[in-house]
Amino acid sequence: MEHIAIIGSGFCGTALAIQLLRSAKGPLRLSLINRSGRLARGLAYGTRSVSHILNVPAERMSLFPDQPSDFLQFARKQMPEAKPGDFLPRRFYGDYLQDRLGHAIAEAAPGVRFSSLCQQVLELTEHGDRLRLLLDDGQPLDSQKVIIATGNFAPATPGPLKLLEADPRYLRDPWAPGALESIPTHANVLLLGTGLTMYDMALALEDQGHRGPLLALSRRALLPQAHRDNASHPVLPDLPQAFLRHMGLNERLRGLRRLIRQAAEDGHDWRDVIAALRPVTPQLWQSLNDTERGRFLRHLQTYWDVHRHRAAPPVAQRIEDLRNSGQLRVQAGRVLAAKATENSIDLEIRPRGARHSQRQVVDYLINCTGPCTDLRTVNEPLLCGLLDRGVIRQDRQGLGLDTDEEFRLLDASGKANPDLYLLSPMLRASHWEATAVPELRGHAARLAELLLA
Numbered sequence: 001m002e003h004i005a006i007i008g009s010g011f012c013g014t015a016l017a018i019q020l021l022r023s024a025k026g027p028l029r030l031s032l033i034n035r036s037g038r039l040a041r042g043l044a045y046g047t048r049s050v051s052h053i054l055n056v057p058a059e060r061m062s063l064f065p066d067q068p069s070d071f072l073q074f075a076r077k078q079m080p081e082a083k084p085g086d087f088l089p090r091r092f093y094g095d096y097l098q099d100r101l102g103h104a105i106a107e108a109a110p111g112v113r114f115s116s117l118c119q120q121v122l123e124l125t126e127h128g129d130r131l132r133l134l135l136d137d138g139q140p141l142d143s144q145k146v147i148i149a150t151g152n153f154a155p156a157t158p159g160p161l162k163l164l165e166a167d168p169r170y171l172r173d174p175w176a177p178g179a180l181e182s183i184p185t186h187a188n189v190l191l192l193g194t195g196l197t198m199y200d201m202a203l204a205l206e207d208q209g210h211r212g213p214l215l216a217l218s219r220r221a222l223l224p225q226a227h228r229d230n231a232s233h234p235v236l237p238d239l240p241q242a243f244l245r246h247m248g249l250n251e252r253l254r255g256l257r258r259l260i261r262q263a264a265e266d267g268h269d270w271r272d273v274i275a276a277l278r279p280v281t282p283q284l285w286q287s288l289n290d291t292e293r294g295r296f297l298r299h300l301q302t303y304w305d306v307h308r309h310r311a312a313p314p315v316a317q318r319i320e321d322l323r324n325s326g327q328l329r330v331q332a333g334r335v336l337a338a339k340a341t342e343n344s345i346d347l348e349i350r351p352r353g354a355r356h357s358q359r360q361v362v363d364y365l366i367n368c369t370g371p372c373t374d375l376r377t378v379n380e381p382l383l384c385g386l387l388d389r390g391v392i393r394q395d396r397q398g399l400g401l402d403t404d405e406e407f408r409l410l411d412a413s414g415k416a417n418p419d420l421y422l423l424s425p426m427l428r429a430s431h432w433e434a435t436a437v438p439e440l441r442g443h444a445a446r447l448a449e450l451l452l453a
């Protein structure tokens, strides 16, 4: 009987398991392995905070590309008034994933054997015609096909903060369970980064009754744009064919601005143009050469991120309220140096455009710089081991891992491993857009088809 093992049961591993369970007809053994006991949650949907709200409307969060209203139907069983454009709590989405996984297991064809394992996979090696996983209880698990769905890595510590690494007042991983609980109500907190992670942390602090000042700092101090209220059924403008042909980065940027102006004249919102780009983003990304990709990452990525990864309206409103009240201040600049003293964290900050740096003293510092994408700097035995042995390779931009068009991981020489696959935001190396559910669910459905073919 063929055995497929999926490492990681966040959104990607769960979505793939569900697709396989629903489609497999014949004998199949499927193992879903997650290092924490909670399946179908992962980093994004494991939060307990009700302030952590999906940043995609309910109507676009179905697990299944071919059943777009599945999540909405699930939501309406508990919230009959839920509307397609509503932004619902992320933990409720975790309930949905768990529910759909439970149904898929119960309804799988008779020859399909499913098991879940609460284990960390430490190593993967070749063993005859199988892949052998070493689990943290010391047991091996052999499988014909393995899918790496291990998700995002915790943020890396920026160079100037290295001296803080051992200090408990520096929170490197804001997603670690209970990370914020140690912060006293009146503490003066620096949030390093001004993206959606900063939004989550500011709101979580507010929920725990925080009264102290919050300073959010990033190089450009660009904040995520807000979605429209009830952003249901946007009318996507057609992208002209000319926009899709190969062109340089500058020309493309000018073209995009023209499209947005044109869309505004035709009564569309700029968000509709960004949405219309979504299905063709991988094509656009793949048309860029390495130099252009590098230029995009240096000069345009922050602008792309704040327009593309937007905040739900209630979240954006709460952040605005925090700013209006003066509790949250947003500043453009960068940290040049940081050291921990007995009573505080002392920072040297250079405000954007200023010639001189200034001193800033805070009680706590939360790293909100977002997931680390550079495998060389993370402490993940499985992936680092595979990388060291040349079984997998990073892409040149350090965004993720190289794969072929069928999700097979490439080794150091560029050869695809026929049995080792990737399903994770690390697909951004080849797709760029591989972050949110609407893209990842499509990848999960396609990979399930390939695995069962």
Ligand SMILES: Cc1cc2nc3c(=O)[nH]c(=O)nc-3n(C[C@H](O)[C@H](O)[C@H](O)COP(=O)(O)OP(=O)(O)OC[C@H]3O[C@@H](n4cnc5c(N)ncnc54)[C@H](O)[C@@H]3O)c2cc1C
Pocket (backbone or CB within 6 Å): 007, 008, 009, 010, 011, 012, 013, 014, 033, 034, 035, 036, 041, 042, 043, 044, 045, 053, 054, 055, 056, 090, 119, 120, 121, 122, 149, 150, 151, 152, 382, 423, 424, 425, 435, 436, 437, 438
């Ligand atoms: C905070 C946050 C909020 C988001 N909000 C939204 C949103 O509102 N809408 C949207 O569309 N997208 C959202 N996203 C994006 C997207 O949905 C997630 O990135 C997606 O959940 C990624 O899923 P994943 O399975 O790749 O990773 P994860 O969900 O992180 O799951 C990976 C799992 O693998 C396990 N694991 C890792 N290594 C091992 C190992 N060696 N052995 C065993 N298990 C291992 C981990 O414990 C984890 O459970 C959000 C992302 C984040 C980070």
